[in-house]
Amino acid sequence: MPFETDLAHALNRTTDSLDPDLTPLLTGAVQRGRTHQRRRRTAALLAGAGACAAIATCALLLPTLRPSGSDMEPTALALPRSAVSGDQMIQALQQTFPGARFSDQHGQSNNPADPSAGYVANAGLLLDDGHGPAFVGISAVRLKLPLRDGDGLSCDRTPARPKGDTCTLTELPDSPTTPGGALLLSERTAADRTPGSAQRWTLTLTLKSTGAQLQLTQWNSPGGGTGPETPKPTRPTPPLTEAQAASTLTSPTWTPILSAVG
DSSP states (O other): OHHHHHHHHHHHHHHTTOSSOOHHHHHHHHHHHHHHHHHHTTSOTTHHHHHHHTTTOHHHHGGGOOOTTOOOOOOOEEOOSSOOOHHHHHHHHHHHSTTOEEEEEEEEOOOTTOTTTOSOEEEEEEEEOSSOEEEEEEEEEEEOSSOOSOTTTOSOOSSOOOTTOEEEEEEEOOOSSSTTOEEEEEEEEESSSSTTOOEEEEEEEEETTTOEEEEEEEESSSSOOSSTTSOOOSSSSOSSOHHHHHHHHTSTTTHHHHHHHO
């Protein structure tokens, strides 16, 4: 299933950089994800969003997965400096899309005291802003310093991106919301190569001085994934343009979370 494939790659991407042995924990997570996905398979339009959000990691980690056959180095994570709750992540994510209606909300807290599972805080929800439902998610992590060319830090990758997928990297100057400057990576990825497939827009903000990183994911469908089982598009574009998404990630809405993480 696309869900299982995405999740397995995402977990592989993250755990490559962790010192503790997470095999038993992650094996259980995959199994729970499979069970929940099967239960949700018969649900209607919201199935894709609900299934991914069931373990609060699937769609949020997808932008940082290592593609099959890639020689990309895994991103090295550090434990966050302070705790961020799932409720905080959900609230900030809702504030990112003012005026929209929200459903199927899920959040996950980080835990600086837990080196086996406390690295990531995230949130995901289904929104409708009057232009069609869309699944969106956000994750907050802290990268080890010095920063390396892992995902969210470079557009370079092997093998090359499929035709039609795009990536741009911008360096932001020092500012009150990006102290020490930041890297802003923007990606657009198709769920599969068939015409009319769903699209994923990912914007990753990384503070160079602390390694704090936010990754915002927007779909033009009610659920994420890869392959033909991904929900079909319900709108032509994401809820936020690239400029709007960049503006909100560098706004005071997310400053407390960036400060807590890094």
